[in-house]
Amino acid sequence: MNKSLITAAVAALLAGCSLAPVYERPQAPVTPVWPQGDAYQPAARPTEARDAAAIGWREFIGDEKLRQLVQLALDNNRDLRVSVLNIERARAQYGVTRAAQLPQVNAAVGQTAQRVPDNLSPNGDGYITRQYSANLGISAFELDLFGRVKNLSEAGLQQYLGTQEARRAQQISLVAEVANAWLTLAADQERLRLAQDTLKNQQISYELSRRRFAAGATSALDMYEAQQSVESARNDMAVYTAQVAADRNALALLAGASVPAELLPQGGLTAATQLADLPAGVPSDVLQRRPDVLSAERTLQAANANIGAARAAFFPRISLTASAGSASSALSGLFKAGSGAWSFIPQVTLPIFTAGANQANLDIAKADRDIALAQYDKAIQSAFREVADALAQRGTLDERVASQTALAEASARSYRIYEARYQKGADAYQTSLTSQRNLYAAQQGLISARLAKATNQVTLYKVLGGGWQ
Structure with a gap:
Protein backbone atom coordinates (compact mmCIF):
# COMPACT_ATOMS: atom_id res chain seq x y z
CA MET A 1 0.00 0.00 0.00
CA ASN A 2 1.16 3.51 -0.79
CA LYS A 3 2.97 4.98 2.20
CA SER A 4 1.17 8.35 1.87
CA LEU A 5 -2.20 6.58 1.97
CA ILE A 6 -1.21 4.77 5.15
CA THR A 7 -0.12 8.06 6.69
CA ALA A 8 -3.39 9.74 5.72
CA ALA A 9 -5.44 6.84 7.10
CA VAL A 10 -3.59 6.92 10.42
CA ALA A 11 -4.02 10.71 10.64
CA ALA A 12 -7.75 10.42 9.97
CA LEU A 13 -8.08 7.69 12.60
CA LEU A 14 -6.21 9.73 15.20
CA ALA A 15 -8.29 12.78 14.37
CA GLY A 16 -11.34 10.79 15.35
CA CYS A 17 -14.83 10.64 13.96
CA SER A 18 -18.10 12.02 15.28
CA LEU A 19 -21.14 9.95 16.13
CA ALA A 20 -23.33 13.05 16.63
CA PRO A 21 -26.34 13.44 14.31
CA VAL A 22 -25.74 15.80 11.40
CA TYR A 23 -27.15 19.16 12.52
CA GLU A 24 -29.60 20.98 10.28
CA ARG A 25 -31.42 24.12 11.32
CA PRO A 26 -35.06 23.19 11.98
CA GLN A 27 -37.77 24.65 9.80
CA ALA A 28 -39.25 27.74 11.41
CA PRO A 29 -42.68 26.87 12.85
CA VAL A 30 -44.22 30.17 11.67
CA THR A 31 -45.51 31.61 8.43
CA PRO A 32 -42.95 33.36 6.16
CA VAL A 33 -44.84 36.70 6.26
CA TRP A 34 -46.29 38.90 8.96
CA PRO A 35 -50.06 38.86 9.59
CA GLN A 36 -52.22 41.05 7.37
CA GLY A 37 -55.51 42.76 8.14
CA ASP A 38 -57.19 45.95 9.28
CA ALA A 39 -54.91 46.28 12.31
CA TYR A 40 -51.71 46.28 10.24
CA GLN A 41 -50.10 48.84 8.01
CA PRO A 42 -49.39 47.87 4.39
CA ALA A 43 -46.11 45.98 4.09
CA ALA A 44 -43.12 47.95 2.87
CA ARG A 45 -41.52 47.02 -0.41
CA PRO A 46 -38.41 44.83 0.00
CA THR A 47 -36.15 47.69 -1.10
CA GLU A 48 -37.53 49.84 1.73
CA ALA A 49 -37.14 47.25 4.46
CA ARG A 50 -34.21 47.62 6.81
CA ASP A 51 -33.19 45.09 9.40
CA ALA A 52 -33.66 46.59 12.85
CA ALA A 53 -30.64 44.62 14.08
CA ALA A 54 -28.52 46.70 11.70
CA ILE A 55 -29.66 49.93 13.39
CA GLY A 56 -27.48 50.62 16.42
CA TRP A 57 -29.26 51.94 19.50
CA ARG A 58 -27.36 55.23 19.29
CA GLU A 59 -28.78 55.71 15.80
CA PHE A 60 -32.28 54.68 16.87
CA ILE A 61 -32.41 57.03 19.88
CA GLY A 62 -32.33 60.63 18.80
CA ASP A 63 -32.35 62.34 22.21
CA GLU A 64 -28.83 62.89 23.54
CA LYS A 65 -29.93 62.73 27.19
CA LEU A 66 -31.53 59.33 26.64
CA ARG A 67 -28.42 58.12 24.84
CA GLN A 68 -26.27 59.06 27.81
CA LEU A 69 -28.71 57.38 30.18
CA VAL A 70 -28.68 54.15 28.16
CA GLN A 71 -24.88 54.16 28.18
CA LEU A 72 -24.94 54.68 31.94
CA ALA A 73 -27.18 51.63 32.29
CA LEU A 74 -24.98 49.52 30.00
CA ASP A 75 -22.00 50.40 32.18
CA ASN A 76 -23.63 49.80 35.56
CA ASN A 77 -26.70 47.55 35.31
CA ARG A 78 -26.23 44.50 37.54
CA ASP A 79 -28.28 42.10 35.41
CA LEU A 80 -26.14 42.90 32.39
CA ARG A 81 -23.03 42.51 34.52
CA VAL A 82 -24.16 39.00 35.49
CA SER A 83 -24.62 38.19 31.79
CA VAL A 84 -21.06 39.32 31.08
CA LEU A 85 -19.74 37.19 33.94
CA ASN A 86 -21.69 34.21 32.61
CA ILE A 87 -19.84 34.66 29.32
CA GLU A 88 -16.51 34.61 31.15
CA ARG A 89 -17.51 31.45 33.00
CA ALA A 90 -18.68 29.72 29.82
CA ARG A 91 -15.47 30.70 28.05
CA ALA A 92 -13.42 29.18 30.87
CA GLN A 93 -15.55 26.02 30.86
CA TYR A 94 -15.07 25.69 27.11
CA GLY A 95 -11.32 26.02 27.66
CA VAL A 96 -11.47 23.05 30.05
CA THR A 97 -13.31 20.80 27.58
CA ARG A 98 -11.14 21.87 24.65
CA ALA A 99 -7.96 21.12 26.60
CA ALA A 100 -9.02 17.46 26.86
CA GLN A 101 -8.38 17.10 23.12
CA LEU A 102 -4.64 17.57 23.61
CA PRO A 103 -2.24 15.52 25.75
CA GLN A 104 -1.30 17.01 29.09
CA VAL A 105 2.49 16.91 29.57
CA ASP A 144 -10.57 10.19 20.55
CA LEU A 145 -11.34 7.59 17.89
CA PHE A 146 -15.10 7.92 18.21
CA GLY A 147 -15.38 11.66 18.86
CA ARG A 148 -16.39 11.57 22.53
CA VAL A 149 -14.01 14.32 23.61
CA LYS A 150 -14.54 16.23 20.36
CA ASN A 151 -18.30 16.31 20.88
CA LEU A 152 -17.97 17.35 24.50
CA SER A 153 -15.75 20.20 23.31
CA GLU A 154 -18.31 21.13 20.63
CA ALA A 155 -21.07 21.17 23.26
CA GLY A 156 -18.94 23.47 25.42
CA LEU A 157 -18.33 25.77 22.46
CA GLN A 158 -22.04 26.03 21.67
CA GLN A 159 -22.88 26.74 25.30
CA TYR A 160 -20.27 29.50 25.33
CA LEU A 161 -21.63 31.02 22.13
CA GLY A 162 -25.13 30.71 23.58
CA THR A 163 -24.15 32.82 26.59
CA GLN A 164 -22.84 35.49 24.21
CA GLU A 165 -26.21 35.58 22.48
CA ALA A 166 -27.96 35.66 25.86
CA ARG A 167 -25.86 38.68 26.78
CA ARG A 168 -26.91 40.43 23.57
CA ALA A 169 -30.55 39.63 24.31
CA GLN A 170 -30.08 41.05 27.82
CA GLN A 171 -28.67 44.26 26.35
CA ILE A 172 -31.59 44.58 23.93
CA SER A 173 -34.04 44.26 26.82
CA LEU A 174 -32.09 46.76 28.91
CA VAL A 175 -31.97 49.38 26.15
CA ALA A 176 -35.74 49.01 25.61
CA GLU A 177 -36.51 49.08 29.35
CA VAL A 178 -34.46 52.24 29.90
CA ALA A 179 -36.05 53.97 26.90
CA ASN A 180 -39.59 53.00 27.95
CA ALA A 181 -38.97 53.99 31.58
CA TRP A 182 -37.61 57.35 30.42
CA LEU A 183 -40.62 57.92 28.15
CA THR A 184 -42.99 56.90 30.95
CA LEU A 185 -41.33 59.43 33.24
CA ALA A 186 -41.76 62.11 30.58
CA ALA A 187 -45.45 61.22 30.24
CA ASP A 188 -46.04 61.22 33.99
CA GLN A 189 -44.29 64.57 34.31
CA GLU A 190 -46.67 65.90 31.67
CA ARG A 191 -49.65 64.39 33.51
CA LEU A 192 -48.45 66.04 36.72
CA ARG A 193 -48.21 69.45 35.02
CA LEU A 194 -51.68 68.96 33.58
CA ALA A 195 -53.04 68.10 37.04
CA GLN A 196 -51.33 71.19 38.48
CA ASP A 197 -52.80 73.47 35.80
CA THR A 198 -56.22 71.88 36.25
CA LEU A 199 -56.03 72.40 40.02
CA LYS A 200 -55.26 76.08 39.52
CA ASN A 201 -58.22 76.51 37.18
CA GLN A 202 -60.51 74.57 39.50
CA GLN A 203 -59.44 76.71 42.45
CA ILE A 204 -60.28 79.86 40.49
CA SER A 205 -63.69 78.46 39.62
CA TYR A 206 -64.28 77.41 43.21
CA GLU A 207 -63.41 80.86 44.55
CA LEU A 208 -65.79 82.41 42.03
CA SER A 209 -68.57 79.99 43.01
CA ARG A 210 -67.95 80.63 46.69
CA ARG A 211 -68.18 84.39 46.23
CA ARG A 212 -71.34 84.05 44.17
CA PHE A 213 -72.88 81.80 46.80
CA ALA A 214 -71.97 84.31 49.51
CA ALA A 215 -73.65 87.04 47.43
CA GLY A 216 -76.72 84.85 46.92
CA ALA A 217 -76.19 84.71 43.15
CA THR A 218 -75.83 80.93 42.97
CA SER A 219 -76.80 77.80 44.86
CA ALA A 220 -74.72 75.85 47.34
CA LEU A 221 -74.77 72.95 44.87
CA ASP A 222 -72.59 74.86 42.41
CA MET A 223 -70.12 75.72 45.15
CA TYR A 224 -69.87 72.12 46.40
CA GLU A 225 -69.48 70.75 42.90
CA ALA A 226 -66.67 73.20 42.31
CA GLN A 227 -65.07 72.06 45.56
CA GLN A 228 -65.34 68.43 44.44
CA SER A 229 -63.44 69.31 41.28
CA VAL A 230 -60.73 71.00 43.33
CA GLU A 231 -60.29 67.99 45.59
CA SER A 232 -60.28 65.60 42.63
CA ALA A 233 -57.55 67.60 40.91
CA ARG A 234 -55.58 67.77 44.15
CA ASN A 235 -55.81 64.00 44.47
CA ASP A 236 -54.56 63.55 40.89
CA MET A 237 -51.65 65.86 41.59
CA ALA A 238 -50.64 63.79 44.64
CA VAL A 239 -50.95 60.57 42.64
CA TYR A 240 -48.77 61.81 39.79
CA THR A 241 -46.24 63.35 42.18
CA ALA A 242 -45.73 59.91 43.71
CA GLN A 243 -45.70 58.29 40.27
CA VAL A 244 -42.97 60.62 39.00
CA ALA A 245 -40.85 59.72 42.04
CA ALA A 246 -41.45 56.01 41.39
CA ASP A 247 -40.47 56.47 37.73
CA ARG A 248 -37.19 58.06 38.79
CA ASN A 249 -36.51 55.18 41.17
CA ALA A 250 -37.16 52.71 38.35
CA LEU A 251 -34.68 54.55 36.14
CA ALA A 252 -32.07 54.48 38.90
CA LEU A 253 -32.50 50.71 39.28
CA LEU A 254 -32.14 50.12 35.54
CA ALA A 255 -29.14 52.45 35.32
CA GLY A 256 -27.49 50.78 38.30
CA ALA A 257 -26.54 54.23 39.62
CA SER A 258 -28.04 57.57 40.53
CA VAL A 259 -29.40 59.31 37.46
CA PRO A 260 -28.14 62.90 37.12
CA ALA A 261 -30.93 65.47 36.95
CA GLU A 262 -29.64 66.74 33.61
CA LEU A 263 -30.37 63.34 32.03
CA LEU A 264 -34.04 63.35 33.00
CA PRO A 265 -36.57 64.28 30.28
CA GLN A 266 -37.49 67.91 29.95
CA GLY A 267 -40.23 69.60 27.94
CA GLY A 268 -42.83 66.84 28.03
CA LEU A 269 -43.40 63.68 26.06
CA THR A 270 -43.51 65.35 22.63
CA ALA A 271 -39.95 66.62 23.02
CA ALA A 272 -38.77 63.23 24.31
CA THR A 273 -39.96 61.04 21.44
CA GLN A 274 -37.04 61.39 19.05
CA LEU A 275 -36.81 57.83 17.73
CA ALA A 276 -35.78 56.55 14.32
CA ASP A 277 -38.58 55.17 12.17
CA LEU A 278 -38.72 51.46 11.40
CA PRO A 279 -40.31 49.85 8.34
CA ALA A 280 -43.24 47.52 8.99
CA GLY A 281 -42.57 45.13 6.11
CA VAL A 282 -39.72 43.16 7.60
CA PRO A 283 -39.46 39.50 6.52
CA SER A 284 -40.13 36.95 9.22
CA ASP A 285 -36.72 35.30 8.81
CA VAL A 286 -35.25 38.15 10.89
CA LEU A 287 -36.55 36.19 13.88
CA GLN A 288 -33.81 33.63 13.34
CA ARG A 289 -31.27 36.42 13.82
CA ARG A 290 -32.66 37.57 17.15
CA PRO A 291 -30.12 36.90 19.92
CA ASP A 292 -32.61 35.04 22.12
CA VAL A 293 -33.53 32.73 19.23
CA LEU A 294 -29.85 32.23 18.38
CA SER A 295 -29.19 31.39 22.03
CA ALA A 296 -31.92 28.72 21.90
CA GLU A 297 -30.36 27.33 18.71
CA ARG A 298 -26.94 27.16 20.34
CA THR A 299 -28.50 25.13 23.15
CA LEU A 300 -29.98 22.81 20.53
CA GLN A 301 -26.59 22.39 18.84
CA ALA A 302 -24.94 21.63 22.20
CA ALA A 303 -27.57 18.97 22.91
CA ASN A 304 -26.96 17.51 19.45
CA ALA A 305 -23.24 17.22 20.18
CA ASN A 306 -23.92 15.56 23.54
CA ILE A 307 -25.70 12.77 21.68
CA GLY A 308 -22.45 12.03 19.86
CA ALA A 309 -20.56 11.89 23.17
CA ALA A 310 -23.20 9.55 24.64
CA ARG A 311 -22.99 7.26 21.61
CA ALA A 312 -19.20 7.12 21.84
CA ALA A 313 -19.53 5.61 25.34
CA PHE A 314 -20.63 2.32 23.73
CA PHE A 315 -17.27 1.93 21.99
CA PRO A 351 -17.72 -1.54 28.13
CA ILE A 352 -19.17 -5.02 28.58
CA PHE A 353 -21.78 -4.64 31.30
CA THR A 354 -22.90 -1.22 32.57
CA ALA A 355 -26.38 -2.19 33.80
CA GLY A 356 -27.92 0.02 31.12
CA ALA A 357 -26.12 3.19 32.22
CA ASN A 358 -24.76 3.98 28.74
CA GLN A 359 -28.15 3.50 27.13
CA ALA A 360 -29.77 5.63 29.82
CA ASN A 361 -27.23 8.40 29.21
CA LEU A 362 -27.96 8.23 25.48
CA ASP A 363 -31.71 8.42 26.16
CA ILE A 364 -31.10 11.44 28.37
CA ALA A 365 -29.04 13.12 25.64
CA LYS A 366 -31.79 12.48 23.07
CA ALA A 367 -34.46 13.79 25.45
CA ASP A 368 -32.36 16.91 26.09
CA ARG A 369 -32.10 17.40 22.32
CA ASP A 370 -35.88 17.09 21.91
CA ILE A 371 -36.45 19.53 24.78
CA ALA A 372 -34.00 22.00 23.22
CA LEU A 373 -35.78 21.63 19.88
CA ALA A 374 -39.16 22.39 21.47
CA GLN A 375 -37.67 25.39 23.26
CA TYR A 376 -36.16 26.62 20.01
CA ASP A 377 -39.52 26.33 18.25
CA LYS A 378 -41.22 28.13 21.12
CA ALA A 379 -38.60 30.91 21.03
CA ILE A 380 -39.38 31.52 17.34
CA GLN A 381 -43.14 31.38 17.89
CA SER A 382 -42.92 33.76 20.84
CA ALA A 383 -40.74 36.14 18.83
CA PHE A 384 -43.19 36.01 15.92
CA ARG A 385 -46.10 36.85 18.21
CA GLU A 386 -44.19 39.73 19.82
CA VAL A 387 -43.50 41.27 16.42
CA ALA A 388 -47.05 40.65 15.19
CA ASP A 389 -48.51 42.28 18.31
CA ALA A 390 -46.20 45.27 17.98
CA LEU A 391 -47.11 45.66 14.30
CA ALA A 392 -50.82 45.44 15.13
CA GLN A 393 -50.43 48.18 17.72
CA ARG A 394 -48.40 50.28 15.33
CA GLY A 395 -51.01 49.97 12.62
CA THR A 396 -53.69 51.53 14.85
CA LEU A 397 -51.74 54.00 16.97
CA ASP A 398 -51.56 56.76 14.35
CA GLU A 399 -55.35 56.71 14.12
CA ARG A 400 -55.63 56.65 17.89
CA VAL A 401 -53.33 59.64 18.35
CA ALA A 402 -55.09 61.58 15.58
CA SER A 403 -58.55 60.93 17.02
CA GLN A 404 -57.41 61.74 20.57
CA THR A 405 -55.82 64.98 19.36
CA ALA A 406 -59.04 65.99 17.63
CA LEU A 407 -61.02 65.08 20.75
CA ALA A 408 -58.78 67.19 22.98
CA GLU A 409 -59.03 70.17 20.62
CA ALA A 410 -62.82 69.89 20.37
CA SER A 411 -63.10 69.52 24.16
CA ALA A 412 -60.96 72.63 24.66
CA ARG A 413 -63.17 74.70 22.34
CA SER A 414 -66.31 73.36 24.00
CA TYR A 415 -64.97 74.19 27.45
CA ARG A 416 -64.08 77.76 26.47
CA ILE A 417 -67.62 78.32 25.18
CA TYR A 418 -69.32 76.87 28.25
CA GLU A 419 -66.97 78.69 30.61
CA ALA A 420 -67.68 82.02 28.89
CA ARG A 421 -71.44 81.37 29.09
CA TYR A 422 -71.14 80.56 32.80
CA GLN A 423 -69.09 83.66 33.48
CA LYS A 424 -71.83 85.75 31.87
CA GLY A 425 -74.53 83.92 33.79
CA ALA A 426 -76.08 82.46 30.66
CA ASP A 427 -75.53 78.82 31.67
CA ALA A 428 -75.34 76.67 34.80
CA TYR A 429 -71.97 75.91 36.37
CA GLN A 430 -72.60 72.19 36.13
CA THR A 431 -72.49 72.37 32.33
CA SER A 432 -69.13 74.17 32.45
CA LEU A 433 -67.83 71.71 35.03
CA THR A 434 -68.80 68.72 32.91
CA SER A 435 -67.08 70.28 29.90
CA GLN A 436 -63.95 70.90 31.95
CA ARG A 437 -63.85 67.30 33.15
CA ASN A 438 -64.24 66.09 29.56
CA LEU A 439 -61.33 68.30 28.53
CA TYR A 440 -59.15 66.96 31.35
CA ALA A 441 -59.95 63.37 30.42
CA ALA A 442 -59.26 64.05 26.73
CA GLN A 443 -55.89 65.64 27.54
CA GLN A 444 -54.93 62.70 29.74
CA GLY A 445 -55.99 60.33 26.97
CA LEU A 446 -53.84 62.22 24.48
CA ILE A 447 -50.79 61.83 26.73
CA SER A 448 -51.51 58.10 27.02
CA ALA A 449 -51.88 57.74 23.25
CA ARG A 450 -48.59 59.55 22.58
CA LEU A 451 -46.84 57.41 25.18
CA ALA A 452 -48.29 54.24 23.64
CA LYS A 453 -47.00 55.26 20.22
CA ALA A 454 -43.51 56.02 21.52
CA THR A 455 -43.22 52.83 23.59
CA ASN A 456 -44.58 50.80 20.68
CA GLN A 457 -41.76 52.12 18.51
CA VAL A 458 -39.24 51.07 21.17
CA THR A 459 -40.92 47.67 21.55
CA LEU A 460 -40.92 47.08 17.80
CA TYR A 461 -37.21 47.92 17.69
CA LYS A 462 -36.61 45.45 20.52
CA VAL A 463 -38.64 42.53 19.16
CA LEU A 464 -37.02 42.87 15.72
CA GLY A 465 -33.64 42.30 17.36
CA GLY A 466 -32.33 45.86 17.51
CA GLY A 467 -30.33 47.30 20.38
CA TRP A 468 -27.35 45.01 20.87
CA GLN A 469 -24.97 47.05 18.75
Missing part, protein backbone atom coordinates in the same frame (compact mmCIF):
# COMPACT_ATOMS: atom_id res chain seq x y z
CA ASN A 106 3.81 17.04 33.13
CA ALA A 107 7.32 17.16 34.54
CA ALA A 108 8.12 15.26 37.70
CA VAL A 109 11.29 15.19 39.81
CA GLY A 110 11.36 12.90 42.81
CA GLN A 111 13.30 10.80 45.22
CA THR A 112 12.41 7.41 46.68
CA ALA A 113 14.16 6.36 49.92
CA GLN A 114 13.73 2.94 51.55
CA ARG A 115 15.45 1.32 54.55
CA VAL A 116 15.97 -2.43 54.47
CA PRO A 117 15.80 -3.84 58.04
CA ASP A 118 18.58 -5.94 59.55
CA ASN A 119 16.68 -9.21 59.39
CA LEU A 120 16.14 -8.81 55.64
CA SER A 121 19.66 -7.73 54.82
CA PRO A 122 21.98 -10.40 53.30
CA ASN A 123 24.78 -9.52 55.74
CA GLY A 124 22.56 -8.76 58.70
CA ASP A 125 23.15 -5.02 58.57
CA GLY A 126 20.28 -2.76 57.60
CA TYR A 127 20.82 -0.24 54.89
CA ILE A 128 19.05 2.60 53.01
CA THR A 129 18.45 2.66 49.28
CA ARG A 130 17.71 5.82 47.37
CA GLN A 131 16.47 6.39 43.83
CA TYR A 132 16.29 9.74 42.07
CA SER A 133 14.19 10.34 38.96
CA ALA A 134 13.32 13.14 36.54
CA ASN A 135 10.61 12.51 33.94
CA LEU A 136 8.39 14.10 31.34
CA GLY A 137 5.15 12.22 31.04
CA ILE A 138 1.70 12.04 29.50
CA SER A 139 -1.01 10.73 31.79
CA ALA A 140 -4.11 8.90 30.49
CA PHE A 141 -4.43 10.77 27.18
CA GLU A 142 -7.51 9.49 25.35
CA LEU A 143 -7.25 8.73 21.65
CA PRO A 316 -13.79 1.15 23.35
CA ARG A 317 -11.79 3.95 24.91
CA ILE A 318 -8.02 3.92 24.35
CA SER A 319 -5.84 5.91 26.70
CA LEU A 320 -2.09 6.34 26.70
CA THR A 321 0.20 6.91 29.64
CA ALA A 322 3.86 7.40 28.85
CA SER A 323 6.91 8.93 30.44
CA ALA A 324 10.61 9.38 29.59
CA GLY A 325 13.43 10.64 31.72
CA SER A 326 16.34 9.65 33.88
CA ALA A 327 16.73 7.54 37.03
CA SER A 328 19.71 6.90 39.27
CA SER A 329 20.55 5.71 42.74
CA ALA A 330 22.68 8.83 43.23
CA LEU A 331 21.69 12.39 42.58
CA SER A 332 25.00 13.07 40.85
CA GLY A 333 24.35 10.33 38.32
CA LEU A 334 20.83 11.38 37.43
CA PHE A 335 21.60 12.65 33.95
CA LYS A 336 24.69 10.61 33.15
CA ALA A 337 24.96 8.08 30.36
CA GLY A 338 23.02 4.91 30.99
CA SER A 339 20.51 6.56 33.33
CA GLY A 340 17.75 6.90 30.73
CA ALA A 341 14.37 5.37 31.59
CA TRP A 342 10.98 5.27 29.96
CA SER A 343 7.56 3.68 30.30
CA PHE A 344 4.65 3.22 27.91
CA ILE A 345 1.27 2.03 29.16
CA PRO A 346 -1.53 1.86 26.58
CA GLN A 347 -4.92 0.86 27.95
CA VAL A 348 -8.09 -0.20 26.17
CA THR A 349 -11.38 -0.06 28.08
CA LEU A 350 -14.27 -1.90 26.53
